[in-house]
Amino acid sequence: MAAERERRFYRELPKVELHAHLNGCISSSTMKKLMAQKPYLQIQNGMTVIDKGKKRTLDECFQMFQIIYQITTRTEDILLITKDVIKEFADDGVKYLELRSTPREEESTGMTKRMYVETVLEGIKQCKEEGLDIDVRLLIAINRRGGPAVAKQTVKLAEEFLLSTDGVVVGLDLSGDPTAGHGQDFLEPLSEAKKAGLKLALHLSEIPNQEEETKILLGLPPDRIGHGTFLNSATTGSEELVPLVRQNHIPIELCMTSNIKTQTVPSCDKHHFGYWYNIGHPAVLSTVESFSAIRTSRQSQHPYSTHEFMSLYSSIYFFKFYNCTFLCSHLRIPTAEPPDIRWQIPTRLENTN
Numbered sequence: 001m002a003a004e005r006e007r008r009f010y011r012e013l014p015k016v017e018l019h020a021h022l023n024g025c026i027s028s029s030t031m032k033k034l035m036a037q038k039p040y041l042q043i044q045n046g047m048t049v050i051d052k053g054k055k056r057t058l059d060e061c062f063q064m065f066q067i068i069y070q071i072t073t074r075t076e077d078i079l080l081i082t083k084d085v086i087k088e089f090a091d092d093g094v095k096y097l098e099l100r101s102t103p104r105e106e107e108s109t110g111m112t113k114r115m116y117v118e119t120v121l122e123g124i125k126q127c128k129e130e131g132l133d134i135d136v137r138l139l140i141a142i143n144r145r146g147g148p149a150v151a152k153q154t155v156k157l158a159e160e161f162l163l164s165t166d167g168v169v170v171g172l173d174l175s176g177d178p179t180a181g182h183g184q185d186f187l188e189p190l191s192e193a194k195k196a197g198l199k200l201a202l203h204l205s206e207i208p209n210q211e212e213e214t215k216i217l218l219g220l221p222p223d224r225i226g227h228g229t230f231l232n233s234a235t236t237g238s239e240e241l242v243p244l245v246r247q248n249h250i251p252i253e254l255c256m257t258s259n260i261k262t263q264t265v266p267s268c269d270k271h272h273f274g275y276w277y278n279i280g281h282p283a284v285l286s287t288v289e290s291f292s293a294i295r296t297s298r299q300s301q302h303p304y305s306t307h308e309f310m311s312l313y314s315s316i317y318f319f320k321f322y323n324c325t326f327l328c329s330h331l332r333i334p335t336a337e338p339p340d341i342r343w344q345i346p347t348r349l350e351n352t353n
Helices: 004-013 026-037 044-054 058-070 075-091 113-129 145-166 183-195 211-218 238-247 254-262 275-277 296-309 315-322
Strands: 015-022 096-103 133-141 168-177 199-204 223-228 252-254 283-285
Touching: 015 075, 015 283, 015 315, 026 075, 075 096, 075 113, 096 113, 096 168, 113 133, 133 145, 133 252, 145 168, 145 183, 168 183, 168 211, 183 199, 183 211, 199 211, 211 238, 252 275, 275 283
Parallel strands: 015 096, 096 133, 133 168, 168 199, 199 223, 223 252, 252 283
Antiparallel strands: none
């Protein structure tokens, strides 16, 4: 009974999700639907691997995306996954969601990068029209593996959608394999994006020994940092990074469960959430690849953090998280007062009977 009350508590807890990669959030049920439509691909073994839910290294997670890309080659596929992902986040109690995705083209189906983004936006629009209780925005992502030339094209596309989507496209993400390229290569397009008014969420220090790259990109500065796993490590050079982050008050998107499952962090008590929380720096618990690639859920982030670092999910922390979003400043919440009764937070497990 107590376990059920706890599950209900975490489900009813209103949540802000700021680090959700669209292709990484495809659930097993959605993947099965897509695979059923494409039996000729003969990748059923991939489904078996995903359903196991065992630990994967970061490299193995990137390999999993190759399977996902094979079954999402048409605009119909992109519309399906966008709507399913949004609905699943809404079911999980998320009230504000920032999706991020890299524009992709598929010569075999005629899907262009512009069509890809337009389809994601259509999925967001349809979910809103269907009355889902969730506010969704989009970050257009640069995949490091594409290099600086593709990054410039992505920035140009993002700038166009920033101006034409009435606040739905809010920013730019830099992500992908952290070993691909160097941060210096992306400095020019990211600077251009910032000048154009796009908010920047940059994956930094996901792996060790990236102090030089991180310092360069912190010079922009970004508006949020993804992961930042080794920002506060004891390695030479990292001692300069924490002051830069703190001086610029850059919120950090932390994905505790996925870090442990991908083995970039050994355990909860070793996770860097504790470091940033203890010094009072804005750190937002996030999902990252929630379902298929890493298999975490939005709810699963909260028990980990609660049991290890005490319960921080009072209303004041919900609104601190909300104010780390990329919404226009006039839409943010100036006080700790709930803006709507639907965002009232259950304060005690005993009250969720």
